Amino acid sequence: MTSHPHEPRTLRVALLGHGAVGSEVARLLTRDADELAQRIGARLELVGVAVGSDRPDRQTAFDPALLTTDAAALVRRGDLDVVIELIGGIEPARSLVLAALEHGASVVTGNKALLAEDGSTLFAAAEDAERDLSYEAAVAGAIPIIRPLRESxxxxxxxxxxxxxxxxxxxxxxxxxxxxxxxxxxxxxxxxxxxxxxxxxxxxxxxxxxxxxxxxxxxxxxxxxxxxxxxxxxxxxxxxxxxxxxxxxxxxxxxxxxxxxxxxxxxxxxxxxxxxxxxxxxxxxxxxxxxxxxxxxxxxxxxxxxxPGAGGAPTASAVLGDVVSVARNRLLEVTAPPERTHARRRLLGIGDARTRYHIALDVDDKAGVLASVALAFADNEVSISAVRQEGHGDDAQLVVITHTATDAALSRTVQQLSDLPMVREVSSVMRVEGEGL
Amino acid sequence: MTSHPHEPRTLRVALLGHGAVGSEVARLLTRDADELAQRIGARLELVGVAVGSDRPDRQTAFDPALLTTDAAALVRRGDLDVVIELIGGIEPARSLVLAALEHGASVVTGNKALLAEDGSTLFAAAEDAERDLSYEAAVAGAIPIIRPLRESxxxxxxxxxxxxxxxxxxxxxxxxxxxxxxxxxxxxxxxxxxxxxxxxxxxxxxxxxxxxxxxxxxxxxxxxxxxxxxxxxxxxxxxxxxxxxxxxxxxxxxxxxxxxxxxxxxxxxxxxxxxxxxxxxxxxxxxxxxxxxxxxxxxxxxxxxxxPGAGGAPTASAVLGDVVSVARNRLLEVTAPPERTHARRRLLGIGDARTRYHIALDVDDKAGVLASVALAFADNEVSISAVRQEGHGDDAQLVVITHTATDAALSRTVQQLSDLPMVREVSSVMRVEGEGL
Structure with missing residues (x-):
């Protein structure tokens, strides 16, 4: 790592998207430029802001000449250190992120849809390019949850x-x-x-x-x-x-x-x-x-x-935290630990999920109903924790709370209950979390 | 950075302290050695555990030959990558941490007393030595709070x-x-x-x-x-x-x-x-x-x-999170951003602290009391938000909630209240946080 104490390095940043979050990020990058420089050890220079359509009258916190509608050209400049992707959605966001990584920039994104659909492609591209892909803003807005899970x-x-x-x-x-x-x-x-x-x-x-x-x-x-x-x-x-x-x-x-x-x-x-x-x-x-x-x-x-899980300013806070981290890493020429998916665990379908259930049944108000209902649960090995009858006559309702069971067993039980002549309707099935009810 | 893909590097770790947290850290370092190696990119080798007294019958998760009562010699070996300080207190912890840094190790500590008393010495030493000093476990046990504040x-x-x-x-x-x-x-x-x-x-x-x-x-x-x-x-x-x-x-x-x-x-x-x-x-x-x-x-x-704010296992979780981070940094030969105290802000004494107050006064139950009490507040420019009288006769009590005031103004008010003949005692003064009471 070369070091020029009297000539601090500048890191070049491009911003894709100038909506509620993007414009707040741009505002803070401009307003807090000195403080961010101190935190990073290098100044951030905003070199381009890609927007969806040409609106020369747009209010910006930066020189409007930086606005461009050609995001694809912006991420391919080749001299970018950090690209902030706040467009959202799958395309063109995916192509732009991949191009940015390929051309040597680290990427900060808040794009949950893209990560959830095709994270493995993005993380592989980041690892190949030896660049960071950071996404604190993608889950729960300003709440630091990605970093604690990844690092703490x-x-x-x-x-x-x-x-x-x-x-x-x-x-x-x-x-x-x-x-x-x-x-x-x-x-x-x-x-x-x-x-x-x-x-x-x-x-x-x-x-x-x-x-x-x-x-x-x-x-x-x-x-x-x-x-x-x-x-x-x-x-x-x-x-x-x-x-x-x-x-x-x-x-x-x-x-x-x-x-x-x-x-x-x-x-x-x-x-x-x-x-x-x-x-x-x-x-x-x-x-x-x-x-x-x-x-x-x-x-x-x-x-x-x-x-706060959303909003321009909270999400911008998460984005800027990531920008500081990846900018520091660019300066040190290192990257954060790559995503670790070595565990390659089997995925359980919903049928195998185990939880408790709250089931409400509209029933005929007559003797033997509870016995028949209880039998339907027993047949499917779903154990009952509590039963309550509410109302009478045409309004009679049974509420059943189960112990832990698989979703598959519960579905079979509900099917069987629906077929019982004295059950007019299974009016509600909802899962229950937590002990001691 | 040299890289030997077929000969993964080993990082040498010393543990100072083998109490509730220390023994749990040692247990997890041993039990999860393979998984930690995968996360870090290098195996951790526990090379010494310093304890306060020689107890050869001590139950350990590691070869008991690693136990030593000479912590000072352990941290001066010169070949350590990470030292985990879980002794607590000021000395010998401070000398050991400083020696560990000087001899090239990064330090993970849970020692809040030492950091709060002499953090500047420790952080300066870490920066001089170009090593990490990490302390997630020092505040609020397992809760990731240091890293979110430092990074997110x-x-x-x-x-x-x-x-x-x-x-x-x-x-x-x-x-x-x-x-x-x-x-x-x-x-x-x-x-x-x-x-x-x-x-x-x-x-x-x-x-x-x-x-x-x-x-x-x-x-x-x-x-x-x-x-x-x-x-x-x-x-x-x-x-x-x-x-x-x-x-x-x-x-x-x-x-x-x-x-x-x-x-x-x-x-x-x-x-x-x-x-x-x-x-x-x-x-x-x-x-x-x-x-x-x-x-x-x-x-x-x-x-x-x-x-959870304390306990062996939760605190060990925080320590291990730090160990993984500083070990990765040792491997990459980088350090986390140093502590930034550039702001050098003035410190306010308690007299300048601004908050609201709940004050209970034992008073004589007679006309004019409230007027005199209200005047004492007004004299000191402490604005009253609510007053409530409770009890009668010898049990008469006034409860006053103020608007925001400085502690100094409140102290003067309390003094003046104590001097009032109809105030038998200022029985409670407590600060109030939050709006809308």
Whole structure:
């Protein structure tokens, strides 16, 4: 490493994307240039900002001459040290990231969709190019969770990760819990307040959370999990009745990303679905659009990381933290440890996932119902923890809480229950996390 | 950097201390040797374990021949890559760490007392020696907080850190809250259950938390804060009445380490004292011996890091995370960014600290008392947020909640109140954090 104490090196940075996060990153790179130089040991020079369309009147924190619509040419300049990718989506983001790495730049990205779909290609490209690929901003916004999993817990064994990783759905479920609103009403309110998009599909159907689950599971278990491997259920079918029933049990309903492994550690699974969790669980008190990731590891025990999961400024904080790290590494001509997927564990399907269940049945209010219902559970070796009858006559309902069972056994049980003549409808099946209910 | 793909390098590790944490670290270094080698890219070889006294019958996870009582000779071998210091206290730990660095080893330590007393000497020595000095285990056990502050938030501006960083005092205050016990009773129970030591001074008088406050403030504000700079009050004077009064206000009492800065950022302060915080504050639900650190930063907003604050296995997890990092750095012949204390900010004394207060006064139950009391506050420009009278006759008590004021103004107010003939006693003064009470 050569060193010129009187001629500090400049590192060249290109920014792809100038939306809420990109413009905040540009603003901070400009405003805090001196301080960042001190932290890195080199000045960062913003040499280009790629935008989707030519808008000469765009407000920028930098010389507007740096704006370009030719991102492909920008990443191929050959003199870049760091490329910050904040375009999102699969293409052209993937081609641009690969080209940036090939042409010698380290990459900082917040692109969860791309990492979850094709992380292995990107990480392989980074390793081949001997450059960093950093992505703290891709999961849970400003919350430092990628670095702790990659570095702090690297001497430990993560057993399980539970995350509230989508602020929109947490806001909606929280509103349903607080106000008794149904899903549609709460969604409309979230849209009105700017917490949900006009097309909320990616959030409410769990696609966004599933991408993050894939990234978290890959990191936690040192194996490659893609979004295709993640079982996904959204919150559109969660009813006010289920929220109320959870409340009766001392629980709240949360959309969780769950990454866990089989008893022997040989196989892993990642899934996203609504879950009832006890109110005294640390994740239960995560309100509104906040995110939190709960990690259970062998030595460290139970850890939780909490903070804003989205937004321009919080996400920009995560991006800048990565920029400082990869810039320092460029200066030292080293890279962070590559992604380790040596474990190559088997992926469990949802049928093998083991959890507890809350099942509500509309039943005929007559003798023998409970016996028949109990038999359906016993036939499938699903053990019952508690049963409660609610209402009478046409409103009679049975609520059953099970002990831990596989999803496959539970599905068979539900099928059998549906076929019983005295069961009018299986009105709710929801998974339950946490002990002691 | 030379590379021998078929002859992987071995890194030599010495362990100082073989107590609860040290023995767990030794066990994991041995048990997980293959996995750690894969993560680091080199095998770790434990070449010596320094213990305080010769006990040949000691149970060890390693060849007992590695045990030595001559720590000074061990750290001077000259062939060590990593020294893990888990002795604690100032001496001989300081001399051993300095000698280890001088002789070419990177150091991983969990020694909060030493870092808080003399961090600048140690960090300067590490920088001179071009070696790492890592200390994730020194604050909040297994919770990754040092690395997020040093690295993840390095592109952001931390405004404030509030931490529950001592499990013993949190356990005692939690027990007082749950059971209505007084301090002495709750302490005895904590001792019986192993959550407090026979001599609990370091915990209950806030020394342990003050050391951690100094470390957190130094990191958060990029300036050097020592334990001498930390205003410290313990929990021995917290009464069951104060806990009950907090509960009435929708608050709980916590011992907090508080690091903040003046409005203009030019000065910083660190202090440890009991605080009433609203029950809906994320720190309020941190129960038992758990720790949590709450960080407010300009861009990221409010973050919280939660987990076990002590114990052999959790602390060993933090130590091993550091060992993997510094070992990788030794292999690459680089070091982590040095501690940055370039900010050299002025330190505020407790008199300049600004917070809100809960003050309870035993008063004569007669007309004019409130007017006189209110005047004492007004005279010192301390604005009153709420007043409540409790009891009558000999039991009459006024509870006053103030708006934000400096500690100096509050002290003058309390003095003036004590001098009032109708005030029999100022029975409680406690600081209040959080808005909206």
């Amino acid at each position: 817990l690297t001497g430990d064994h993560v057993r399980r990760v539970l995350g509230i990783v989508n602020g929109t759905t947490n806001f909606i479920l929280d509103a349903m819990t607080t106000t008794g609103q149904g899903f549609d009403e709460a969604l409309a309110e979230a849209q009105r307040l700017g917490f949900a998009e006009a097309d909320p599909t990616a959030d409410v159907e769990g696609f966004d959370a599933a991408a993050k689950a894939a990234i978290l599971a890959s990191l936690a278990f040192h194996t490659r999990v893609t979004i295709e491997d993640v079982h996904r259920e959204g919150i559109t079918t969660v009813t006010a009745d289920e929220i109320a029933s959870a409340d009766d049990m001392g629980c709240v309903v949360k959309l969780l990303a769950i990454c866990d492994q089989s008893m022997d550690g040989g196989a892993v699974s990642a899934r996203v679905h609504p879950v009832m969790i006890p109110k005294d669980h640390p994740l239960a008190s995560v309100r509104g659009a906040y995110n939190a990731v709960f990690v259970e590891s062998e030595s460290a025990g139970q850890l939780m990381f909490y903070g | 938030l390095t592109g952001d501006h931390v405004r404030r850190v509030l931490g529950i960083v001592n499990g013993t005092t949190n356990f005692i205050l939690d027990a007082m809250t749950t059971t209505g016990q007084g301090f002495d009773e709750a302490l005895a129970e904590a001792q019986r259950l192993g959550f407090a030591e026979a001599d609990p001074t370091a915990d209950v008088e806030g020394f342990d938390a003050a050391a951690k406050a100094a470390i957190l403030a130094s990191l958060a504000f990029h300036t050097r804060v020592t334990i001498e700079d930390v205003h410290r009050e313990g929990i021995t004077t917290v009464t069951a009445d104060e806990i009950a009064s907090a509960d009435d206000m929708g608050c709980v009492v916590k011992l907090l380490a508080i690091c903040d800065q003046s409005m203009d950022g030019g000065a910083v302060s660190a202090r440890v004292h009991p605080v009433m915080i609203p029950k809906d504050h994320p720190l309020a639900s941190v129960r038992g011996a758990y720790n949590a650190v709450f960080v407010e930063s300009e861009s990221a907003g409010q973050l919280m890091f939660y987990g």
